[in-house]
Amino acid sequence: MKTNKTRLRVTVNGETCEKEIPTGRSLLDFLRLDLNLTGTKEGCGEGECGACSVILNGRLVDSCLILAVEAQDQEIQTIEGLARNGGLDPLQRAFAGNGAAQCGYCTPGMIMAAKYLLDRNPSPTADEALKAIAGNLCRCTGYGAIVEAILSRAKQP
Ligand code: FES
Numbered sequence: 001m002k003t004n005k006t007r008l009r010v011t012v013n014g015e016t017c018e019k020e021i022p023t024g025r026s027l028l029d030f031l032r033l034d035l036n037l038t039g040t041k042e043g044c045g046e047g048e049c050g051a052c053s054v055i056l057n058g059r060l061v062d063s064c065l066i067l068a069v070e071a072q073d074q075e076i077q078t079i080e081g082l083a084r085n086g087g088l089d090p091l092q093r094a095f096a097g098n099g100a101a102q103c104g105y106c107t108p109g110m111i112m113a114a115k116y117l118l119d120r121n122p123s124p125t126a127d128e129a130l131k132a133i134a135g136n137l138c139r140c141t142g143y144g145a146i147v148e149a150i151l152s153r154a155k156q157p
C-alpha cells in the first residue's frame with residue numbers, strides 16, 4: 001500500500017532536522033506535532049488570524065496555509081527561537097511588561113509579526129506597527145498595548 005510520506009529536511013531555529021511526515025501535513029502541524037514546538041498556535045486554520053505566524057526564509061507566513069513539504073531545505077524561525085539562554089527575548093519581555101499579552105493565544109504570532117517589522121524597520125511609527133500586525137487578530141487587548149510594546153523596542157531614529 002502506498003504510504004504517501006515524504007522525508008523533510010528543514011532548519012528550525014538554527015537546528016537542522018529530518019523527519020518522515022505525511023505529504024499533506026501543514027507546516028503548522030509539522031512544527032506542533034512532529035517537532036513539539038507548540039508555541040506556534042492554531043486559530044482559524046485558514047489564514048485569517050495570524051496565530052500561526054512564523055518566519056520562513058525571511059518571510060512572515062501563516063504556517064497553517066503552507067504545506068510542510070514546501071519548506072524543504074529552508075529555514076524557519078518560530079517563537080521558541082527567540083528565547084536566549086533560557087530567558088525571554090527583550091521583545092517578549094516588552095509584551096509582558098506592557099500588558100500586551102492577556103490570554104496569550106495570539107501572542108506568539110504577534111511577536112513574530114513584530115519581530116519581522118523591527119528587523120526591517122527598527123524605528124517604526126505607531127501606524128507602521130499597527131499595519132505590521134494587521135494580519136494578526138487579538139480578542140483581548142484592543143491592540144493599543146501591543147503597539148506600545150512594539151514601540152518600546154523601537155530605536156530612536
Ligand atoms: S491559524 Fe493560521 S492564520 Fe489562523
Ligand code: FES
Binds near residue numbers: 101105141
Ligand atoms: S491576548 Fe488574548 S487573543 Fe490576544
